[in-house]
Amino acid sequence: xxxxxxxxxxxxxxxxxxxxxxxxxxxxxxLALFWVWVLARWTTDFVLAGVSGFDRGxxxxxxxxxxxxxxxxxxxxxxxxxxxxxxxxxxxxxxxTADATAYLPALAHGIWTTxxxxxxxxxxxxxxxxxxxxxxVYGGRWARWLALSYTELIRGTPLLAQLFVLYFxxxxxxxxxxxxxxxxxxxxxxxxWVAVISFTLNSAAYxxxxxxxxxxxxxxxxxxxxxxxGLSKLEGIRYVVVPQGLRLALPSWxxxxxxxxxxxxxxSFITVQELYGRTSTIANETxxxxxxxxxxxxxxxALVVSASALMDRVESHAATAGVGHTRQ
Amino acid sequence: xxxxxxxxxxxxxxxGSEEVLEGVGLEMDQGDVTVLIGPSGSGKSTxxxxxxxxxxxxxxxxxxxxxxxxxxxxxxxxxxxQVGMVFQDFNLxxxxxxxxxxxxxxxxxxxxxxxxxxxxxxxxxEQVGLLEQADSYPAELSGGQKQRVGIARALAMDPELLLFxxxxxxxxxxxxxxxxxxxxxxxxxGITMLVVSHEMDFARSAASDIxxxxxxxxxxxxxxxxxxxxxxxxxxxxxxxxxxxxxxTA
Numbered sequence: 254x255x256x257x258x259x260x261x262x263x264x265x266x267x268x269x270x271x272x273x274x275x276x277x278x279x280x281x282x283x284l285a286l287f288w289v290w291v292l293a294r295w296t297t298d299f300v301l302a303g304v305s306g307f308d309r310g311x312x313x314x315x316x317x318x319x320x321x322x323x324x325x326x327x328x329x330x331x332x333x334x335x336x337x338x339x340x341x342x343x344x345x346x347x348x349x350t351a352d353a354t355a356y357l358p359a360l361a362h363g364i365w366t367t368x369x370x371x372x373x374x375x376x377x378x379x380x381x382x383x384x385x386x387x388x389x390v391y392g393g394r395w396a397r398w399l400a401l402s403y404t405e406l407i408r409g410t411p412l413l414a415q416l417f418v419l420y421f422x423x424x425x426x427x428x429x430x431x432x433x434x435x436x437x438x439x440x441x442x443x444x445x446w447v448a449v450i451s452f453t454l455n456s457a458a459y460x461x462x463x464x465x466x467x468x469x470x471x472x473x474x475x476x477x478x479x480x481x482x483g484l485s486k487l488e489g490i491r492y493v494v495v496p497q498g499l500r501l502a503l504p505s506w507x508x509x510x511x512x513x514x515x516x517x518x519x520x521s522f523i524t525v526q527e528l529y530g531r532t533s534t535i536a537n538e539t540x541x542x543x544x545x546x547x548x549x550x551x552x553x554x555a556l557v558v559s560a561s562a563l564m565d566r567v568e569s570h571a572a573t574a575g576v577g578h579t580r581q
Numbered sequence: 582x583x584x585x586x587x588x589x590x591x592x593x594x595x596x597g598s599e600e601v602l603e604g605v606g607l608e609m610d611q612g613d614v615t616v617l618i619g620p621s622g623s624g625k626s627t628x629x630x631x632x633x634x635x636x637x638x639x640x641x642x643x644x645x646x647x648x649x650x651x652x653x654x655x656x657x658x659x660x661x662x663q664v665g666m667v668f669q670d671f672n673l674x675x676x677x678x679x680x681x682x683x684x685x686x687x688x689x690x691x692x693x694x695x696x697x698x699x700x701x702x703x704x705x706x707e708q709v710g711l712l713e714q715a716d717s718y719p720a721e722l723s724g725g726q727k728q729r730v731g732i733a734r735a736l737a738m739d740p741e742l743l744l745f746x747x748x749x750x751x752x753x754x755x756x757x758x759x760x761x762x763x764x765x766x767x768x769x770x771g772i773t774m775l776v777v778s779h780e781m782d783f784a785r786s787a788a789s790d791i792x793x794x795x796x797x798x799x800x801x802x803x804x805x806x807x808x809x810x811x812x813x814x815x816x817x818x819x820x821x822x823x824x825x826x827x828x829x830t831a
Contacts, residue, residue, distance in 0.1 A: 478672035481633060482686035482738055483661040492689060497676045575720020576676045 280558070287555045294361035299439070310358040316351040323347035349544040356535050356545070360552060363528035366441065367556070370517040370527055373449045375510050378456030385457060386464035386498075387490055400461070407458035413519050416451045420523040425450065441525075448520035452513060459509055467502035468494060500576045507564040511557050528552060584647050586611045586773055587632065587742060592641035594627055601627045603797040604641070609742075609790075612771045616784045616805075619794035620820060625777040628794070629744050632775065633664040646741065662690060665735030669747040671727040673719040679706060679730045680715040683737045691738065698737075705733040709763050725756030729763055736767075743767070745776040779824060785809065793817045 293313065302309035327344040330337030388400040407415070419425050429435055429443035436442035471494050479489030521530030532549040536542045585608040594602040601624045609615050617625045630636040632643060634650065634657050643650040650660060674682050683702040687693040693701070706712045709729035719727055728748055735743055745764070749757045761783045768774060768787040778784065784791060784805055791808040793801040793816075801808060801817045812818045 472672075472675075474668065474670055474672035475674060477635060478666075478668060478674065480657075481635065481661060481666040481668075482734065483658045483690040484686070485658055488689060492685060493674050493676075500676065573676050574718040576718075 284555060284559055284562070287552075288559070290357075291361055291364055294358060295365060298358060298362065299365075312354040312358060314354045314357075316354045319347045319351035319354070323351065346544075349541060352539070352541065353544075353548060356548075359531050359535065360528060360549070363526060363531035364552065364556065366445070366525065366527040367514065367517055367529075369441065370445065370448055370452065370520055370525070371510070371513050374452035374456050374517070375460075375513050377449070377453040378460050379506075381453065381457035382460035382464055383495070385461035386468055387495070389461065389465045390468045391486065391490060404458045404461055407455055408462070412451070412455050412516060413522060415455055416448065416519055416523060419451045420444070420447050444524045445520070448517070448523060448525050452517060452520075456509060456513055459512075460506065463502050463505040463509065464498060466505075468498040470501055471497045497576050500571050500573060503564070503568050503571060507561060507568075510560050510564065514556050514560060515553060583610075585609060586613070586646060587775070588642075588644045589628075589632070590642040590644075592628070592631060592643065593639045594624070594631060594636065595639055601797050602631070602638075605794070605797070605799055607792065607799065607802070609773060609775065611773055613789045614768045614774045614776065614787050615790040615792060616788040617775070617777045617792050617794055618779060618784070618820070618824075619800075623794045624797045625794050626746050629666075629746050629775060629777055632742070632744060633661050633666055635666075658690070662738055663741045664744060665738055665740035665742070666744045667728070667731050667735050667746065667748050669750050671719070671724075671731045671751070673727055673730055673734070675719050678716050678718055679711060679722065679733075682719070682730055683733045686734065686738050702733075702737055705737050706730070708736065708766075709733045710759075723756060724752045725759045728752065728760045732760075732763055732767070741773065743772055743774045745774060745778060747777050747779075749778060749780050781809075781824070781828060793820065795820070 290313070297307050297311075298309050301307040323344045326340050326347065330340035330344065333340065385400050385403070388396045389404075392400065425447055426443050429446050432443075434440050435446065475493050475497065476486070476489045479493040480486065484492065517527060518529030520527050521533060524530075526534070528549060532545050536545045539545070587607070587609040589605060589607040592602050592605040593600065605624070605628060607615070607628075617628065619625050627636055631638050632645075632650065634655075638651050641651075645660070645663060649655055673679075674685065677685065680699065680702050683705050684693075684695075684698040687698040687701060688695060703712060703715060706715055709732055711726060711729050711733065714722060714726060714730075719730070722730065731748075748764070749760050752760065757780065761780055764774070764776070764783055765787045776783070776788075788805050791803060791805050792799055793808065793812075793814075795816050800814050801812060808817065809821065812821060
């Protein structure tokens with residue numbers, strides 16, 4: 254063993270420690286703050302609302318300190334003339350932050366809807382995608398053709414068009430409105446469910462393509478061996494091919510999840526007040542378009558990074574030596 | 582007179598216009614160890630795969646224990662419970678541990694409960710000397726260990742007949758011995774085995790019969806001493822001399 258090696262690993266130097274603090278921590282700390290805020294918001298607004306002392310949507314952070322600071326910074330900028338532009342920008346940002354404290358409760362509610370929309374759609378989409386992909390790989394000629402047609406039709410047309418067709422051109426909304434419980438209490442109203450159905454049908458097509466590719470990459474000898482011990486073809490697919498295919502599909506499945514978090518914003522076009530919808534409503538009232546869309550971009554980024562981190566955990570949990578990618 | 586365990590009669594198999602098996606006939610009694618040898622492309626593996634119907638035949642008859650194997654109404658999954666198979670490329674289930682590989686069949690096909698299947702599975706792994714690797718995944722095993730798990734997996738179904746499709750061909754030379762040793766033990770225990778292999782060591786010491794297959798037909802069939810020492814057909818002699826030459830250079 255060389256001397257260089259022995260100095261690094263057991264006792265990390267100061268540099269290494271600083272490196273850890275500044276490269277890894279800000280993301281973790283940022284995400285932790287984000288989720289603490291989101292969870293606190295949901296708890297106050299959904300659970301504690303109505304209980305004395307808790308008003309739904311009351312900002313956690315007061316606006317006043319931001320306004321005072323903004324005024325102070327602006328007064329510094331005035332004598333500088335054109336050179337004070339950066340200070341003016343800081344003052345404007347602080348003023349928007351003051352406004353944002355009032356918007357954030359609504360956005361937290363939007364985050365809840367976005368998460369529900371994504372989780373329902375990606376899970377229901379998966380339950381459709383799995384049989385679709387098995388049919389694509391192992392089905393008879395006609396079944397394969399049907400599954401392929403579905404996939405191509407969905408992937409070949411815009412998601413927004415699919416959403417509009419379901420919302421405006423079918424009586425799905427009326428049917429859903431008649432379902433008992435829809436729109437009552439915590440259960441979202443019919444437009445939300447139309448969006449869920451639309452995203453499910455869409456996501457199923459994409460997920461089935463990812464799964465098909467993974468199932469096809471499982472070695473043919475695996476099914477042969479399964480058949481040789483007396484499993485039927487369907488049992489062999491279920492117990493041997495699919496468990497391996499799913500592990501191989503995880504990275505691309507993460508991709509689909511991340512896409513859907515962002516694509517779910519299209520639901521705002523059929524009145525669903527998810528994260529984008531709420532932002533857009535506020536922007537239309539306040540004309541603070543740029544600031545609000547920067548803010549919502551940060552919130553989406555937090556959701557996406559959290560989803561990737563979660564799927565990373567799932568991947569390392571599901572990792573099996575020799576199947577898919579294994580971390581050392 | 583007792584009926585043979587396996588009887589194959591006038592078996593024909595073609596892939597497209599190419600006839601791979603041209604009227605093959607073979608009988609095996611309980612406890613026989615028959616080794617199929619022959620040049621590559623002679624139809625050895627195809628013959629093996631016809632027996633458990635991984636390959637469908639064109640014409641002829643195969644019977645196991647007097648039961649028709651190839652009939653349209655034969656349940657292939659029932660048949661395969663009785664005929665185990667060991668593959669050249671192992672084909673271990675990559676996402677399952679050695680023990681899970683061995684217990685999948687008993688659990689899902691034979692309907693054994695998990696505890697019984699595991700106890701039996703551990704016995705089978707012990708039989709091939711791999712009890713300590715029970716919780717290892719295939720990717721963590723050497724080739725020889727993989728193949729021994731493959732044998733344990735086939736044994737776990739308690740089959741009447743075991744098929745071996747070139748079980749040592751994919752192994753590094755130094756790993757062949759451990760697999761041959763396990764196969765020899767099975768032969769000694771009286772397990773009926775139909776083996777495609779050019780492992781002369783095994784053929785000489787464990788086989789009851791050697792069958793030389795060339796161009797889709799059985800050229801010669803006899804006990805090892807006779808076939809190896811005094812082959813009657815020229816083709817057999819030529820093949821054996823080439824095999825010996827190869828063995829000496831290897």
